[in-house]
Amino acid sequence: MMWTLSLLLLGGFLPQAFMEPHAPGQTSDADLHVLQSPPSLVLTKGDQATLHCSFPAGDPNGKGAVSWHRVSLEEDTSSSRTLSFGGRFSLAYPKTSLGKGNGSLVISNISWKDAGTYFCKVWLWGKEEKQGNGTRLVVYGHPNQPEIYLQVHGQKEGTITLACRTFGFYPAPVNFSWHGSDVSLTALGPAELWESEAGGFQSIHYVAMPFSSTWDIKTITCSVRHVSLVEPLSSNYTYDPGERGLSGNQLMKYLNIIKISLVLGLLMSMIPTVGRKCRKMK
Known part of the structure; x- marks a missing residue:
């Protein structure tokens, strides 16, 4: 127009x-x-x-x-x-x-x-x-510094998922690239892109990473390239299985224990109420 x-x-x-x-x-x-x-x-x-x-x-x-x-x-x-x-x-x-x-x-x-x-x-x-x-x-519009998030459960058995997000850029798109020290990273499809309510665009990209509780500390880098940037923006994520206890199996065990404890607690709280109703019926 x-x-x-x-x-x-x-x-x-x-x-x-x-x-x-x-x-x-x-x-x-x-x-x-x-x-x-x-x-x-x-x-x-x-x-x-x-x-x-x-x-x-x-x-x-x-x-x-x-x-x-x-x-x-x-x-x-x-x-x-x-x-x-x-x-x-x-x-x-x-x-x-x-x-x-x-x-x-x-x-x-x-x-x-x-x-x-x-x-x-x-x-x-x-x-x-x-x-x-x-x-x-x-x-x-320059993209913001990328942010890396960890999802405990990956889409495949024995993996965890990392997500890299940036926002505030214009025009679309941005290009993501990943690098890990001695670790294989697999892209989980193309980056997701949508308009932000605050203006401009935001985008997120996922990769899968195998995990092991016996690993040493791993450093993963996500870089973002955009037409408005002379140099890419990069952020690092440190993965420490020993410190964070991020083994999927270990976490599932902890979650199951919590669930069982909650169910038992609920049942125990219901016993006095059920007993009173039974006495009234007699």
């Missing part, structure tokens, strides 16, 4: 009919050129963007207008919606753009929704309307 951001810079009141662009083919004494820079800009969510737009300076008291419109990355220019300046969108020189020949756009606290191609359009009284070559704005 194309969003049109416009601000009329008028030296005095100008009727609506005179605000319309000149008819196609109309020329003026001095040619009007609109230059935009940079051609593309890559920023991170929360940054401030300045999209430069320059043109020959006109009469500060002259009639004219500077406007901006945006074509989103996903859609074409077939539809448009007018949007007024204000809030996060402003001109670098809101009152003197025509006199300075500068209609640069400033976007504060940019979000992922601001991504798109921005065009600066200038109209001066007595000159034809011209549009710049456009600036493509790409907005990234």
Whole structure:
């Protein structure tokens, strides 16, 4: 969708009919050129963007207008919606753009929704309307430091499952990679991906790891790569069977003992109640 951001810079009141662009083919004494820079800009969510737009300076008291419109990355220019300046969108020189020949756009606290191609359009009284070559704005969100979780029971006998999770990134996807010291790690399918309620995306990836209570301490590393990162983000997980007692069979024994104790306790608490009811029935 194309969003049109416009601000009329008028030296005095100008009727609506005179605000319309000149008819196609109309020329003026001095040619009007609109230059935009940079051609593309890559920023991170929360940054401030300045999209430069320059043109020959006109009469500060002259009639004219500077406007901006945006074509989103996903859609074409077939539809448009007018949007007024204000809030996060402003001109670098809101009152003197025509006199300075500068209609640069400033976007504060940019979000992922601001991504798109921005065009600066200038109209001066007595000159034809011209549009710049456009600036493509790409907005990234960095993934958070990956977090590694341990699931006691693996999908296969004699294994445990490790999960690596990251969130807050944009656009999707991220790529996970695992490394273990002297241990074989098996990927359990592709990474799961979904949109986060807080914005951006989150993703989680699972691997299976064989376990043994006789093992030495193992260190497992999960790394995350994303288009917004120069270097991958990595986190380590230390697996110590002796310290954590994470043998699946041992844990099952403990859980069974707890279950039996709870059942026995429940039965013992019910015996006095059952005895009283039996005496009443007699």
